[in-house]
Amino acid sequence: MAKLVSPLRPVMFSSELTEIAFSTEFPETVFELHGQDGETLVSTLYYPAADGTVVVYGLDRIIETAVVNDSLGHFSIHADGETLYEFAVLPCPVAVESPASEFLFASFLTSVVNERDTAVGRYECLSVYNPEGLPVNVTASYMDYEGRIVVREFPDQSPVNPGTEISCYNVSPVRFNDFATGELIGIEVSCGPRRQRYRVISAPYQHDPALIFRNCFGCWETIFLCGIKETDVGFTRSAAMINGKFVNYDLEEIITYKASTGPVRYGNDRLARDLARSMDVFLLKNDGTPGVRVTITDCDVKTDNADDTIQSFSFSYRRASLRQTDFISPAPYRIFDNTFDLTYE
Structure with a gap:
């Protein structure tokens, strides 16, 4: 017979499941993790320690890939053919100070x-x-x-x-x-x-760009970069002797951008780190929906606790598309901003 050693709760962050311990009376045991539809996600044979304890590592990474955004995943763990516990999980790759049962x-x-x-x-x-x-x-x-x-x-x-x-x-x-x-x-x-x-x-300072991304909880979050923006274009050329002439036969152009938040208030370092670790980052369209997908290639989210520090963070990014956009037709001049309609334009 198996029983849990680690305290589990009905609702948990995935970061709380980096290791799970249970004990068994048998010399060997099969541990299983089941998804919401009963699908077996993990099935492994373990040999307990001398005191009958088994520690399972890395379930958080498996669970994070099995949960859809904007929802909780529902799982159950089994050992010795018995159900040890059923619980819901919100993907969160960072360690939160309080458990999900309190924070949520x-x-x-x-x-x-x-x-x-x-x-x-x-x-x-x-x-x-x-x-x-x-x-x-x-x-x-x-x-x-x-x-x-x-x-x-x-x-x-x-x-x-x-x-x-x-x-x-x-x-x-x-x-x-x-x-x-x-x-x-x-x-x-x-x-x-x-x-x-x-x-x-x-x-406010004019932002360029505005980004919408999935934060550490897998939810949409926005950030507005109001500091300096740099644009750099890199070319990779492949050349060879063709018909007696040294010519380029292939050229790859990559446009990279570096944008800064400008001075921000205390607490925005967490938002900056959320953007730095996000796998889903998009340019924000005027209607609040995700636009062109971008990829963060580098970042500077360093901060300190000095009394006179003014926080500012920067991100380097490029468009995820293989074809880079170099020409954008200018929008027609408007008297009023986008919060007004076109009645008097």
Whole structure:
């Protein structure tokens, strides 16, 4: 008979499953990991230690590849022909300070728990695991034309991906902009005990580019790079003597970009590391959807704890497509930005 030694919980991060220990009375045992549909993902024969303990390593990597984005994977482990435990897993390759059973019911699925900076023209999305079905509310703060703070409530927001276990919400400031009330200066998103605050900047630096990517929880996250952007073009030429002439017979052109966040607030180092480790990075389109896929080739996300440090991070990237785009037709001049329609253009 087998029994668990490691404490498991009904909901866990994959990083909590780097090793699982169980004990058995038999001289050899078969350990199995089953998926949600009963498929056997792992089946291995183990020989226990002298005290009957078996330690299984690396289940986190196997589980991460078996879970679809915006959902939890449901698994069960078996030994000696018996079911030891059934649990749900959210892919997370980083070690979180608190277990998933606490974090998921107290926080949104983002690594930035501090107040974040945004602007009216920026797309912001926020994901949450909400099995309780609690409403997601937004509280917007305005500075009216007499210098007073006015607060408005926007209750029960609708997710942009209904029908999934992890709901994603569009919390872009433009959705809560109200010139009749005043200038939007901040929003707070709440879902039960979960809170996420945004400071709305009236005159932000121009971003180039804006990126949308899968964060460490497999959820969509946006980042706006407002610092210096460099463009470099590399050519790889292959040449040979052909018909008595030394000519190029093949040429490969690769355009690489290096963009900086510019000065950012405390806590954005986690967001920068999320982008650096992400496998799914796209240019952000104006409607908030992923555009051209890009590949991060290098990054500088170094920081320190000096009192006078101003955090800034940079990323080198290229388009994932084999064909690089070198010419982009300019957009027609507009009097107003994209938050307005084309009525008076």
